[in-house]
Amino acid sequence: MHPSVGAGARLEIDIERKTFRTASGEMLEVLRDLHIEVEENEFACVIGPSGCGKTTTLRVLLGLERDFEGGIRLPRADDPRVGVVFQEPLLLPWRTVEANVRLALPKALRDKNLDQLFSLLGLSTMRSFFPGELSLGLARRAAIARALAIEPNLLVLDEPFVSLDEATANQLRHMLAAAWSERPMTTLMVTHNLQEAILLADRIILLSPRPSRVAGVFVIRIPREMRSEQVRSDLLRSFREKFPDYR
Known part of the structure; x- marks a missing residue:
């Protein structure tokens, strides 16, 4: 089925069951009774043990995995736009940085001024560079710029x-936080880095081992600009106390 079954004020992911067939022909259950909610303009991070199905969850959300039981409700919008940042930058090598970013723009934004976005992400002097001329860090910035340029209603990031x-x-991380603060949007990011999640997220969603479900939620109400090293250390300790089995 197509993952989008409706629209609401928040993102809702309901995966009753998602399985894969292994090379030996056995059915492997990856996700079961997985329910995730992200409020409108909230930044949520999904963490969990390796192989628990974090990336699979994003693939279901994006419609890249259609064979599952359940449904997805996207944030309400007349013309919903989803910005995506994958683990690899996936830039077209024959196009410049600016051309790669503009390639994703919908017709209504085709002539959009990107000066502020490029400045925010430190790409102002590299707009005419080709991907082969960029370090991996700069290529990742370009991939983030491409996702943000479309002014998404929903931003999805897979371990960026x-x-x-x-x-x-x-x-x-700080560049992404600054860009998000300029224009908050509903955001779901998969990460393996708990400290990264504590720096960026309003809500941390912990998944269980396979077949994965939500094992718990850790809400952070302290504004990002007030999350000093000491505050983040205190939040990390609180998380460990709430979820002592997570490593």
């Missing part, structure tokens, strides 16, 4: 900072 060195990843 994976495989980056910590200094580069942390720089990009």
Whole structure:
């Protein structure tokens, strides 16, 4: 079935069951009774043990996995737009950074001024560069710019900072937070990094081992700009106390 079964004020993911057939022909149940809610303009992070189905959940949400039991309700909008950032930048090598970003723009935004977005993501001097001329960190910035340029109602990110060195990843986290603050949008991000989630999220959704379901939710009400190193350390301790089995 098509994942989108309606629209509401918030994102709702209801996956009753999602299975895969293994190479040996056996059926592997990945997700069962998984229910995720993300409020309008809320930033939510999904974490969980390796292989529990985090990326599969996003693929179901995006319609890339259609064989599942359940349904998806997207945030309400007359013309819903979904911005996506995958683990790999997926930039077209024969197009410049700006051309890659503009490629995703809907007709109504075709002539949009991107100066502020490129400036916010530190790409102003690289608009005419080709992907082969970029470091991985810069290519990730371009991929984020492409997702944000369409002014999405829903932003979906699948471990966007994976495989980056910590200094580069942390720089990009703060850039994403700044861009989100400029224009809040309903956001769902998968990450394996709990400290990353504590820095960025309003809500952390913990998934259980396979077959995955929501094991718990950790809500953060402290504004991002007030999450100092000490505050993040306190939040991390509170999370560990609430979910002592998560490693």
